[in-house]
Amino acid sequence: MINTTWLNTFKTLVEIGHFTQTAEKLFMTQPGVSQHIKKLEASLNIELLTREGKSFELTEQGRLVYEYALELASRENMLLERLRYDDPESGNLSFSASGAIITALYPSLLDLQQRYPGLKVNVEAAPNRRIIESISNGVIDSGMVTASIQNPELSAEYIGQLELCLIGSRDAVAKFSASEAINQLGVVDHPDAQYYLQKYIEDSRLEELKQAEWQDFNKVTYINQHSQILQPVSMGIGVTVLPKVAIEYSGYRDKVNVWPTELLVSEPLYFVKKKRKQLAARYSFLLELIKATEFA
Structure with a gap:
């Protein structure tokens, strides 16, 4: 596995083009920068740079490693951006309830998915016991049950009567x-x-x-x-x-x-999820549909 610290030093060096300025940007010493490059070369068993005095040129292998470093940095930025932004119109909606409730909600859930193609609706009809087990084990994110919840790790929001x-x-x-x-x-x-x-x-x-x-x-x-x-x-x-x-x-x-x-x-009807888990923004759509449905 490539050491990402050494890889980042190499990427920065290529972009700045100077060992001393690279060291300043990374709050390192110049020998420290050189050590990172040598360690990266040794780990890959290749030469990354052709040194000519205080300047250098990338080898063909060095160019490939730099392109990989750019791709990795881009993917990391995309991940961080996605983590910062909880898009309510995309992602999986995993939900379980009795067959009657699924039958009542499924057409509206499909309409929701048609309006927002980024959403993926995954529903399962199951009895109370299996729903509670699935949420506890992290198999699904949410469900509706008619039983009182004894599991201290779960929260239950009262929805109404079935x-x-x-x-x-x-x-x-x-x-x-x-x-x-x-x-x-x-x-x-x-x-x-x-x-x-x-x-x-x-x-x-x-x-x-x-x-x-x-x-x-x-x-x-x-x-x-x-x-x-x-x-x-x-x-x-x-x-x-x-x-x-x-x-x-x-x-x-x-x-x-x-x-x-x-x-x-x-029977009382409850919306159940893990107590310490904050559901993604897209689940607000699901709760709105549930609360708009007459069960009694």
Whole structure:
């Protein structure tokens, strides 16, 4: 590896053209400048200069090394400039949330990327636990979760409430009560179905199902593709519980409906990042989109 201190001395010498003036500029002695040049030549096993009294000429190898020094200095200046300037319109946006939230936000994120081609949107649908782990491990920069954060290294900004709904086909909602539909039609299972359904039963005061356990319900089908969860529901094949935003951004929204509840069934929604990490300016776009989206 080339010693950058020796390389900088050589570059300065070439540009000034005089050993004594180079020493003055670098706050060195003239013998010190000569030593740097000799050490650089020895490390590269070449001659950089042809000396003629107090003057010198670059060898062909010396010219190549000088061009390399110029390129290195230019790249360093570019890096320092980029570090000083946090461009809000370029860079990666890494973000993770539940499938319903990603479905709601993704079209707006793509519009954002279309307006600012320098942005690269990287999103992943994941459960709370994996989102928290990914942020803690530095795999992603930010995420949205509905769980309280126990990790002292993370900060959580309250965004609002994520409303949960029991969803069935339009015919099923018109024909059955919520409890009847769950018992008679069964449940469309998905990665969050157990947690969502149990919370829905508890918070919506479906007393006749309070004692029921997950294994008691008839799981009529399972799907882990979020965009397809409402397809069987729309066909009358079971019911399911999802965030309300999943309906609004679904292609099946005109074929499904929700059972009304006495109380709003919801969970608190948090924007999570590392506590000591300052997010780049581009994340202000993401937060604006999140806060402009209705989740309840």
